[in-house]
Amino acid sequence: MSVSSLCSPVVAGLQPYVPGEQPRIPGLVKLNTNENPYPPSPRALAAIAQAAQQGLQLYPDPQSLALRETIAARHGLDVGQVFVGNGSDEVLAHAFFAFFQHAGAPLLMPDITYSFYRVYCGLWGIAAELQPLDAGLGIDVDQLAARSAQGACAGVVLANPNAPTGIGLPLARIEQLLQACPQRVVLVDEAYVDFGGESAVGLVARYPNLLVVHTLSKSRSLAGLRVGVAFGQRPLIDALERVKDSFNSYPLDRLAQAGARAAYEDEAYFEQTCRAVAQSREGLLLALEDLGFVVLPSQANFLFVRHPDHDAATLAAQLRERAVLVRHFARPERIAQYLRISVGTPAQCDALVQALRALV
């Protein structure tokens, strides 16, 4: 993609995020972008329909107060400790701008993690300092903590469970980082935590430097609605509000506020679908191991796998020919032999395993 020579050098130098394929052909087994295979809660759908019928001619609540109150109550927090944005990608964008820019020092992150972090660094002019993963592709917290304790860093960002590996860190390791880096924000992106990870939201009261980011795109089946959440002490949330109100950045629309709120009010459905995904994940893991795949331990709604005898890019292309989509990252080199496979319904997982059986 070439850009106009009239662009600022920053834009000319950007390396934008490459999203996973959203296919136009219907009927594919879509296991490539970690969406939830189950539909949203019926209560969320009903609330969206109702919001569509009432009041769309009016602007939405700029503060999303009712939604934030519901989310705060769910986590035992105060409404002032909850921020919402249009997807967690937007929440992350505001957070990078609010906390990591102008620090005059690099932002620390694992070298393999959610690739959008590097994109935001490019956008906001933040230097990224990458800490290699350990031999098992886990986040090396000792290294990160030791480096952040030396000072001269803008903060730390990581995903827990990490993406695209799916490996989770116990809370004690998050606390280790928070304590090593008390003067800077430690941003913990918990996009996948509800599928079996340990959430740091309960630590918010104790750590003024902790910002936890959640999304409704995964465990609440609302990727199409675009709702993300941040949890932190009030001064951090106030900073995010200040950035949001200084941008275009519009509040959540009426449909999103209503649907997200109803999704949080249907805990039974949330727990049931998370459990179903976690169960399918364990079944899929065994089936893939049976086929000879090496599967990393996952606490997320996806598996990161490699086959010792088969090239990952070729396998992804062959699966595509058989109407099954999975994700392959050609870079970084260290993970180029892996496939990231989202956990589907039992029927989708079966279709994947059948297709693989013919290939490996």
Ligand code: PMP
């Ligand atoms: N964080 C991580 C680790 C992710 O994998 C994703 C999804 N690609 C996001 C954040 C963004 O999710 P959303 O913008 O849909 O909330």
